[in-house]
Amino acid sequence: MDTAKDKLDTAPRAILLKNYTAPAYFIDSVDLHFELDPENTRVSNRMHVTRNASIENTSSELELDGCELELVSIHLNGKQLNDKQYRLSDDNKLLILQAPDEFELTIETLIHPASNTALEGLYVSSGMFCTQCEAEGFRRITYFQDRPDVMARYTTTLVADKTTYPILLSNGNLIEQGVFDDGRHWAKWQDPFPKPSYLFALVAGNLICKQDNFTTASGRSVDLHLYVEPVNQDKCDHALASLKQAMHWDEVTYGREYDLDIFMIVAVNDFNMGAMENKGLNIFNSACVLASPETATDADFYTIQSIIGHEYFHNWSGNRVTCRDWFQLSLKEGFTVFRDQEFSADLNSRPVKRIADVNVLRTHQFAQDAGPMAHPVRPESYIEISNFYTVTIYNKGAEVVRMLHTLLGKEGFRKGTDLYFQRHDGQAVTTDDFVSAMETANEIDFSQFKRWYSQAGTPVIDVTEQYDDQKNIYTLTLQQHCPATSGQAEKQAFHIPLSIALLDNKGNPNPLQLDNETSPTDTQRVIELKNENQEFIFTNINQQPVLSINRSFSAPVKVKQARTHETLAFLLARDTNAFNRWDAGQELCIAVLLELIVATQQGKSLALTETVSNAFASLLEDNKLDPALLVQMLTLPSESYLADQCEIVDIDAIHTAREFMRKTLATQLKDQLLAHYHRCCNTDDYHFDADSMANRSLKNLCLAYLMETGDTFAQKLCLDQLHQANNMTDSLTALSTLAQHDIPERNVELEKFYTHWQQDPLVVDKWFSIQASSRLPKTLKHVKSLLIHPAFAMTNPNNVRAVIGRFCHGNSVRFHASDGSGYRFLADQVIALDSLNPQISARLVSAMSRWRRFDEKRQTLMQSELERILKTETLSKDVYEIVSK
Ligand code: TRP
Ligand code: ZN
Numbered sequence: 001m002d003t004a005k006d007k008l009d010t011a012p013r014a015i016l017l018k019n020y021t022a023p024a025y026f027i028d029s030v031d032l033h034f035e036l037d038p039e040n041t042r043v044s045n046r047m048h049v050t051r052n053a054s055i056e057n058t059s060s061e062l063e064l065d066g067c068e069l070e071l072v073s074i075h076l077n078g079k080q081l082n083d084k085q086y087r088l089s090d091d092n093k094l095l096i097l098q099a100p101d102e103f104e105l106t107i108e109t110l111i112h113p114a115s116n117t118a119l120e121g122l123y124v125s126s127g128m129f130c131t132q133c134e135a136e137g138f139r140r141i142t143y144f145q146d147r148p149d150v151m152a153r154y155t156t157t158l159v160a161d162k163t164t165y166p167i168l169l170s171n172g173n174l175i176e177q178g179v180f181d182d183g184r185h186w187a188k189w190q191d192p193f194p195k196p197s198y199l200f201a202l203v204a205g206n207l208i209c210k211q212d213n214f215t216t217a218s219g220r221s222v223d224l225h226l227y228v229e230p231v232n233q234d235k236c237d238h239a240l241a242s243l244k245q246a247m248h249w250d251e252v253t254y255g256r257e258y259d260l261d262i263f264m265i266v267a268v269n270d271f272n273m274g275a276m277e278n279k280g281l282n283i284f285n286s287a288c289v290l291a292s293p294e295t296a297t298d299a300d301f302y303t304i305q306s307i308i309g310h311e312y313f314h315n316w317s318g319n320r321v322t323c324r325d326w327f328q329l330s331l332k333e334g335f336t337v338f339r340d341q342e343f344s345a346d347l348n349s350r351p352v353k354r355i356a357d358v359n360v361l362r363t364h365q366f367a368q369d370a371g372p373m374a375h376p377v378r379p380e381s382y383i384e385i386s387n388f389y390t391v392t393i394y395n396k397g398a399e400v401v402r403m404l405h406t407l408l409g410k411e412g413f414r415k416g417t418d419l420y421f422q423r424h425d426g427q428a429v430t431t432d433d434f435v436s437a438m439e440t441a442n443e444i445d446f447s448q449f450k451r452w453y454s455q456a457g458t459p460v461i462d463v464t465e466q467y468d469d470q471k472n473i474y475t476l477t478l479q480q481h482c483p484a485t486s487g488q489a490e491k492q493a494f495h496i497p498l499s500i501a502l503l504d505n506k507g508n509p510n511p512l513q514l515d516n517e518t519s520p521t522d523t524q525r526v527i528e529l530k531n532e533n534q535e536f537i538f539t540n541i542n543q544q545p546v547l548s549i550n551r552s553f554s555a556p557v558k559v560k561q562a563r564t565h566e567t568l569a570f571l572l573a574r575d576t577n578a579f580n581r582w583d584a585g586q587e588l589c590i591a592v593l594l595e596l597i598v599a600t601q602q603g604k605s606l607a608l609t610e611t612v613s614n615a616f617a618s619l620l621e622d623n624k625l626d627p628a629l630l631v632q633m634l635t636l637p638s639e640s641y642l643a644d645q646c647e648i649v650d651i652d653a654i655h656t657a658r659e660f661m662r663k664t665l666a667t668q669l670k671d672q673l674l675a676h677y678h679r680c681c682n683t684d685d686y687h688f689d690a691d692s693m694a695n696r697s698l699k700n701l702c703l704a705y706l707m708e709t710g711d712t713f714a715q716k717l718c719l720d721q722l723h724q725a726n727n728m729t730d731s732l733t734a735l736s737t738l739a740q741h742d743i744p745e746r747n748v749e750l751e752k753f754y755t756h757w758q759q760d761p762l763v764v765d766k767w768f769s770i771q772a773s774s775r776l777p778k779t780l781k782h783v784k785s786l787l788i789h790p791a792f793a794m795t796n797p798n799n800v801r802a803v804i805g806r807f808c809h810g811n812s813v814r815f816h817a818s819d820g821s822g823y824r825f826l827a828d829q830v831i832a833l834d835s836l837n838p839q840i841s842a843r844l845v846s847a848m849s850r851w852r853r854f855d856e857k858r859q860t861l862m863q864s865e866l867e868r869i870l871k872t873e874t875l876s877k878d879v880y881e882i883v884s885k
Helices: 004-010 230-235 237-254 298-313 326-347 350-369 391-424 431-442 565-574 578-601 610-621 627-634 639-644 651-668 670-680 690-708 712-724 728-738 745-757 761-772 779-786 797-810 821-834 838-848 856-870 877-884
Strands: 025-035 041-051 062-065 070-076 086-088 093-096 102-111 121-125 128-132 151-161 167-170 173-179 184-196 202-205 208-215 221-228 262-268 281-285 460-468 473-481 496-503 525-529 533-538 546-549 558-560
Touching (some): 151 202, 208 230, 221 237, 298 690, 326 431, 350 627, 391 496, 473 525, 565 578, 578 627, 627 690, 639 651, 690 712, 690 728, 712 728, 728 745, 745 761, 761 779, 779 821, 797 821, 797 838, 838 856, 856 877
Parallel strands (some): 460 558
Antiparallel strands (some): 041 102, 173 184
């Protein structure tokens, strides 16, 4: 039996930032040779190694990482090493003993791509070879110093059967190719830019290539190649168009040009995340690159544009300048997310993009900050780095960069990034280096600001207002504090930029003049909160103003302010900042919903206050309002966000209250919703542009509301739309709305949809998700049957996310069923998946990470499932790290 001590000894060890040391040796060139075979691939790796002269370095051991490799041979300067000259350690390290100061090292290994279901390193997906090396996958290909501060120039030769794998790709430029007379062919690629091993990639398969071309600002011509399976050749246009938009945007916005003569993207069906920025050879989850109007929704088109941008932007923020170690992950991810957010905002509606991003941050990142997985943007320790590709690193990291942008202004920020790229091109650096470039370029001190990188948790700001109608002085008092997070009990004050305006009773913003200034500057300005407690005094304010604060969400904080429903309704109607209008509306809805939740718990009959119905009615009447914004304003806060607003989460009361509010609004506003629905209907061909997208989303929002009335006319509308739609956005919303209602047509239409689309795995995933998201009571039973559906494979992460992920992360009311059936289901799947794909398994299990927030009964149920998982033999580091927290 396991004793507590055994558990401690075998528990995986944490890696600490404070233990960072520079590598003892550098590897400056790598010459790789692959003989590709699904069962046994032979890898020969010739490295040029030199001792790191810049550190005091007494050791003469070269330590290389490896994982699940079969070692064939090692040669040092051409001589084979015997087993006294190297050592294989228990933790998978290969030690070259008594290594000289400079030498050639050649290592041959065997690997087994076809049985690699973890999808890290070299694996096979739908018959093609592909790689995923971030963060630590390269060590599954060959022995190497698999850490980002070791940067090398790579030459890669691929040998494979010519008929099965006609396309052979790797990073950089194709420099030579040829055929053997045994039916195999080969290609040699060379990447002139030094890079860390996590950016290495290769692809081999039977793919077709969609080509395009881009001419850079300086007049260089770049070939753009998109490689897909032949069945997907009609789904490439949008990705290629997005890529050209991204290339142009980075030139205009950051002055950054692409640096190779060819840029390649490959679409792969089995992929752990969205996409990967390998140098010159991006690899994408096919769901994040393939689109046609018939098979992809507006949301898909939008996401594809932004992910294409994200991976492309990494070429500078991540590849040319990379991370010193994985604690610096946000250096590339936070900055690159900020870049892709701005790219999308510039190309589409800026306020709608901001709302979407803030929703993600508030629902997922704030929740992470408040739970056991809370960590700073620059973490101090990790067990498994794959678990740190989090909303904190990515999305909060982007908010931190955004605050720098807000504080420095557009020009100041650009000066900072110019200096950053100039100083660190070709280097592996830290978040401190990034901030330091901003400081130097702008002659500013950001020492206090840097706490955003080191302190976890979401700061809370309490607002007090005072107005002196004799002196016309308005005093704003702000007080900040940040709740304790694990390992960080006390926090120091943050440097917080807050964009504010003071509105008069018509909604017009006052000119803002602080008491030490001689004239007003602007009607909106950024005040900087640096102390725990700080007063801002504004003069010449002629009537009691209404405060509009944290405009456009200038800081990732929670603002606490006592406001009446009327004030919120006023801001929803009148604020001149679109984001804050929406935000006031959300706060109003939350206030009303919290009252409804209490009423539900007390068994009282529910009633919706007129303030909300009237506010929503006026929004529907406002024909100057951008329909895309209107949709955001009419969308109620999600059940999981509401759960975060409650002391103790009462899943059922939250669900009942929110459903009641939707149904009541639908009934009261039926005529207006219907009028909008008809106005937005048109039979034009599908176009991906802001106006048509906004129209479709308003139409579909109206449809979903109207269905809540339960009227048969709405059901007819829904079925007609499903049958007549000429694009996936319209048919999918109709189907997913239908799937929420227990009516006879539901199952018939679901079956028809499957029969029609069964050949298209991406559409089948949507079909899976719709069913897993259904609020109907039989959903879990149904989800279990989907797991044995012929189209479902546990080895395909998109399938797992669509069925299990959707149910556990996106269907609170069914997942948290009071009998614990949802938790038992999740634990079973986590255990089954752990040996196949630990990364995906760990992502799933985090659905239970906030167990402490639930009632006692659910806490006990979740806890016992978590313990059951912990007892699994040979549990992965990935799942262990999450469950043990
Ligand atoms: N660097 C990638 C991005 O931000 C994400 C990534 C990290 C990834 N690890 C991965 C993607 C593993 C796929 C698999 O876009
Ligand atoms: Zn990224």
